[in-house]
Amino acid sequence: MNIIVCVKQVVDPEAPPSAFKIDPAANRMVLGPGVMSVLSPFDEYAVEAALRIKDKQPAKITALSLGANLQREVVKKPLSMGADALVLLDDEAFAGGDSWSTAYALAMAIRKIGSYDLILCGRQASDWDAGLVGSGIAEILGLPSVTVAKKIEVADGKARVERIVSDGYEVVETPLPALVTVSNELGQARYPTIKGIMTAKKIEPVVWKPADIGVDPAQIGAAGRKTNLLKLFQPVREGKCEVIGGQTPEEAGANLALKLRDAKLL
Amino acid sequence: MAEYKGVLVFGEAGNGKLAAITAELLGGARKLANDLGAPLSAVFVGSEVKGLAQEAIAFGADKVYVVDNPILKDYQTDAYLLAMEKVVGQVLPQVVLMGQTAIGRDLAPRFAFRLKTTATMDCVDLAIDPASKRLLQTKPVYGGNAHGVFTSATDPQVATVRAKTMTPLPHDPSRQGETIDVKVDIDPSTVKARLIQKVAQAVEGVRLEDARVVVSGGRGIGGADGFKPLEEVAKLLKGAVGASRPACDNGWVPNVRLIGLTGKIIGPELYLAVGISGSSQHMAGCSTAKNIVAINKDPEANIIKQARYCVIGDWRKVLPAFTAKLKELLAS
Numbered sequence: 001m002n003i004i005v006c007v008k009q010v011v012d013p014e015a016p017p018s019a020f021k022i023d024p025a026a027n028r029m030v031l032g033p034g035v036m037s038v039l040s041p042f043d044e045y046a047v048e049a050a051l052r053i054k055d056k057q058p059a060k061i062t063a064l065s066l067g068a069n070l071q072r073e074v075v076k077k078p079l080s081m082g083a084d085a086l087v088l089l090d091d092e093a094f095a096g097g098d099s100w101s102t103a104y105a106l107a108m109a110i111r112k113i114g115s116y117d118l119i120l121c122g123r124q125a126s127d128w129d130a131g132l133v134g135s136g137i138a139e140i141l142g143l144p145s146v147t148v149a150k151k152i153e154v155a156d157g158k159a160r161v162e163r164i165v166s167d168g169y170e171v172v173e174t175p176l177p178a179l180v181t182v183s184n185e186l187g188q189a190r191y192p193t194i195k196g197i198m199t200a201k202k203i204e205p206v207v208w209k210p211a212d213i214g215v216d217p218a219q220i221g222a223a224g225r226k227t228n229l230l231k232l233f234q235p236v237r238e239g240k241c242e243v244i245g246g247q248t249p250e251e252a253g254a255n256l257a258l259k260l261r262d263a264k265l266l
Numbered sequence: 267m268a269e270y271k272g273v274l275v276f277g278e279a280g281n282g283k284l285a286a287i288t289a290e291l292l293g294g295a296r297k298l299a300n301d302l303g304a305p306l307s308a309v310f311v312g313s314e315v316k317g318l319a320q321e322a323i324a325f326g327a328d329k330v331y332v333v334d335n336p337i338l339k340d341y342q343t344d345a346y347l348l349a350m351e352k353v354v355g356q357v358l359p360q361v362v363l364m365g366q367t368a369i370g371r372d373l374a375p376r377f378a379f380r381l382k383t384t385a386t387m388d389c390v391d392l393a394i395d396p397a398s399k400r401l402l403q404t405k406p407v408y409g410g411n412a413h414g415v416f417t418s419a420t421d422p423q424v425a426t427v428r429a430k431t432m433t434p435l436p437h438d439p440s441r442q443g444e445t446i447d448v449k450v451d452i453d454p455s456t457v458k459a460r461l462i463q464k465v466a467q468a469v470e471g472v473r474l475e476d477a478r479v480v481v482s483g484g485r486g487i488g489g490a491d492g493f494k495p496l497e498e499v500a501k502l503l504k505g506a507v508g509a510s511r512p513a514c515d516n517g518w519v520p521n522v523r524l525i526g527l528t529g530k531i532i533g534p535e536l537y538l539a540v541g542i543s544g545s546s547q548h549m550a551g552c553s554t555a556k557n558i559v560a561i562n563k564d565p566e567a568n569i570i571k572q573a574r575y576c577v578i579g580d581w582r583k584v585l586p587a588f589t590a591k592l593k594e595l596l597a598s
Contacts, residue, residue, distance in 0.1 A: 130387050131388075135372070144343075150521075162465075167467065171465070172460065173460050174460070184528070226418060228416065228418075233412065235413055243576055251587070252587075256584070257588050266592070
């Protein structure tokens with residue numbers, strides 16, 4: 001079976017909040033020194049979901065990533081985890097897009113890849129936190145979609161998906177080909193192995209430019225946006241925390257209870 | 267070229283009644299409709315949902331569209347998409363709002379793309395720009411480290427809204443409005459992704475969303491057993507137990523206890539955060555709590571910046587003493 005996993009290179013979301021600064025004139029995030037780029041965490045879970053299917057049946061996993069000046073050591077991570085191939089849409093023309101223009105470009109690349117049974121995406125990217133591209137790709141390609149999966153099983157041309165809802169989960173079944181977005185409730189994603197890293201070194205990604213996937217540059221990247229970012233700002237948080245102390249941690253604990261009682265919070 | 271006009275709120279049911287998020291959305295949407303000089307409508311998609319229409323009117327809707335069909339009893343993407351397509355084709359709303367709920371997260375993106383427009387998800391503020399009359403959509407980005415204000419170039423402008431960011435209007439049962447049935451024929455074979463089963467993983471006791479007090483544990487708890495002292499405090503205060511991502515990912519508590527960007531958004535009177543650093547994605551879940559109280563051994567922890575009270579220390583020493591004093595105070 002053929003699985004395509006969409007993965008995005010993002011700024012490390014685990015970087016401390018103090019590392020994030022906004023340049024208000026440019027409406028852009030400016031990163032503190034030493035902040036790394038990583039694969040968007042939910043996309044790693046999508047790769048893991050693909051690998052769990054491959055653990056049980058023959059499958060070819062192609063990772064697909066879109067951006068400009070993509071860092072090879074970041075976007076090759078799916079290969080070191082066990083994916084088989086990597087396709088990159090790597091060009092300035094792809095950059096600066098919103099969910100609309102990004103989903104369009106990725107859908108056209110998937111059409112060019114041609115044969116697929118299952119497309120997997122992370123439920124949302126850790127930079128813009130939108131959660132639109134996966135469903136958007138499914139709509140453009142006319143595929144059924146299931147979102148926020150915590151388990152995916154494939155058999156007899158169908159996927160059986162457990163998806164998260166607020167008070168538990170639902171089981172949804174869909175014929176293939178289909179698109180599924182994956183959530184962290186899937187469980188720990190595997191670490192790259194030494195063997196995986198060595199194999200990944202030898203795999204050359206296929207790199208496509210807009211002309212290769214037959215897209216009009218006006219419909220992709222920044223040019224193809226349907227949304228406009230007017231303003232990016234950091235909300236001001238006033239720190240007015242009253243520290244409750246004591247001679248010992250135990251005393252502080254008791255004092256906290258007294259303080260909350262006095263504040264009529266108990 | 268069709269002219270889009272008005273605001274349409276996608277309504278949901280909660281325990282057979284109008285969902286809290288729907289009342290909140292109607293409150294926020296009322297102002298948007300007033301600023302646009304346009305009507306405010308609601309739509310309910312489901313089976314036997316007509317009873318919710320009058321509630322929506324009482325909370326501010328002028329018109330309520332009802333798509334009532336047994337095949338819509340439970341949410342399924344393909345069926346709800348068809349229903350919404352039909353309603354929006356009839357109503358032509360300029361703005362469509364949904365809650366950032368399990369349904370909204372799934373329905374809004376695909377619905378927007380189907381209409382060749384775009385959606386902005388998890389908005390915490392909406393307003394009409396006085397000059398352009400376009401919807402200004404503010405949402406947290408970078409895990410909550412920043413906020414972005416977006417506009418959409420195309421109509422309808424679709425947005426989902428985070429719980430507890432808008433305020434319902436006062437409930438007015440005397441308010442008049444119109445209820446319109448919309449008939450949608452849905453061929454079952456067009457429902458490709460089919461719901462087979464629902465598995466509830468209810469936790470006993472008070473629901474997190476309803477609890478006046480929530481006691482929450484994070485990475486600092488260290489294991490499933492560590493949650494027992496927190497459960498004791500929650501029980502004493504008649505509250506619920508929540509958790510941050512690391513505690514859920516490590517399997518110390520079930521995922522339904524997750525408070526955060528991809529979990530539950532809550533706003534209790536008292537949020538006691540034990541061993542929680544307060545990452546932006548966690549604060550997204552609890553920042554609307556009236557009083558955040560943190561117990562953490564790291565004075566630089568992010569949560570301290572948003573807490574009302576804190577104790578800097580090892581929770582394993584602080585919490586038992588807190589609990590003992592609590593019992594004493596409650597007994598007297």
